[in-house]
Amino acid sequence: MAANFLMQLGLQAVYFVGIIGCATYDLGADALVVSSLVLVLNVMLVVMSLMAGPLVDAVGPRRTLAATLCVMAVAGLAGWLLPLGYGLLYVLAAVQGAAFGVGSTSMDAYPRFVSDDPRYLQRVNSLVYTATSVAVIAGPALGGLVVSALPTKCDFAIMTFASLPAFALVWATVEKIAPSRQRSASDAAGTTAAGTGAADAEPKARPAGGARGFLADLAEGVRITWESEGLRMLFCIGFLGFFAYGAFDSLESLFYRDVLHAGVQWMGWLSGIAGVGGTLGSLAVLRIPSRRLDMTALSAMLLVTGVGSMLYVGTGSIAWACVGQLVSGLGFGAMGPTRTTLAQERCDVAHVGRVTSVMRVGMNGAGVVPLLVAPFVAGALGVQTTLFAASAMVAIVATGFVARTRARRAHLG
Template structure:
């Protein structure tokens, strides 16, 4: 017990045997409750706290229904084979890629606040539909499309949100780490909650999580107004450019962009994001690390549920439990970014984090043991958890706020589209070589790509920044 400060006067506390008058007890209980509410309100008074809380609720709904809900219903309730599961994931990924691309100009034009409010509203309606409507392949395909769109738009908006609040590098590193920590906690809570629900109720009841989690997230987002006004709301393009050059001291080195939402057209806005990304060596390298590093992971989307069923011989609930273990690793990885000195947070560190994911995936699928699968998921989660805030912080540091939405969308399109091609070939490779062999080969490919990027970024550290 810590010592009391000298000279302090303390009233005697009632012991367990002392009877406390009702009026005093009521006052103390009311005071404690008011203190708890005041603490919560004080915490949520900060915009970064509301962003983190809204991201947690959004990801809670999305993570709960992806593996346990959509894939679980298809695999266990509908008896789907690898081709059907692949087609569901393909629909999700196509919508994810398309809407990630579309989200960038929207965020730059109207801001992440309005973009997220609409996205969360659609999620709430879709969750109710999945919960209450009769289960069918048509419903699963529709939910996969909505979830892919929500992932694309919601994640892009959340990645850009902190940059609309501040341009301070330390602030961005801290908030990005906390945002991704919230995502990792949702990866634990969402599938775990989904696994708990499907253990006692029909699998389709899992979709209710997304419906109810989205409602408070809408309120949190709507109360968090951007401090940097989105381009469509500025009086003139000159004002937009002025606001976009308030970066962290290296604005002259950044490629400049015209404000989004102008008369040039939506396709021109998309092309502008690609141009900005490709003209900067640092942004271009970040894009390639995401695209090439995540390419092989497309095989997991179509084969992972079959790995649980046919190799691990585990029930649907284990899809939730192992995803939750990955979330534990992700939480630790995201929090670890807070401890990395700013000068060390570079492309080489990002490449090393990718290597951790590859090695963790090899452990995850390398045996038929659930125990080793748990270890692999934990290690893999560590790498993914650290990669998210690192990649986002490095991206934000290399572009001004006038085009942060478009550049963020290009980065996400690179990662999300990387896994589309393996979706087509993974089922046929699994028929020829087996599910486990294909997944282990994909994991090895990730590790090899990561080693190559570690070597390249170390030799070009100065030019990459």
């Protein structure tokens, strides 16, 4: 939990205030440039989320996270010390996307490598996502504090100084459940592994190593996800629910500058308010009975994010933007641990990395297409209108999921 907080602290501080803030305020970027930066970040996020799944299943989340944190520390130093320019920002956006993809996938998978108890997974996932939400408060707020007194590029130092203690914490956290890939090797040597819950259900051997084996691992993750009705539904909720949010990545900073008429520090403050909502939402999951933590609950949480986003961008008032960020944060904060817990309960520990990566690719990939069209739609309709339409689309899709999952729950009794 502490390691996740520190990792997310660095990532959250640098993403909005650092990369987008430097482009928008220091270099005077327009919507097309900001969109291209975020597109680079999102493409790397999608690709590395997909690559992270087989990697986690092959070497475990501990080593994967440790390597990610080392890369983050170096990238933070580069952003802090090297001359500011678009070239540097594109490189940092790529590294940022890769770190988000690999780090978040590894952290989502980690609890399943510790226990397979459903109540434990619900509690730990809630706490891990609470740490993320607190980082969403602290990271942008700390970034806003730094850039209010120092040049904007000094914000990148936060990622370096947060990554180092996170590395130490990760390296000290040992995985307790051995996936079937490890037990199969032990069995071949005549050793009987200890019982590890659901992991014993599928002693399927992993594909051969090398590039072909890695591609086979990727395909296996997609197959496992798509053949399970529960996992398939989770994927669809993530993909369709997050599809419209790509518009925010490319236009949100312009909304701050041109509609709210707020300074760069407000990029940190308002993101921090969203983090407050996220913290409350993540903690609220602890109060939900396990039997009620289902697809309908997840769909309702998505609906809350859509309504909150409509409040956030529906006016030119900073006060209403604060309210909207709080409500939207509540929904996002509750969705994270709920989605992760439902996915972990529906797959074997030997597959959890690949399934987690497929889920994240669905959510993150959904935001790439809007990046390509949002600047042109905003040019025709305006930034605020485009963002409000995207928010309404999320609310409409979520309403459909709520209706469908409730009908299915009633049918099943």
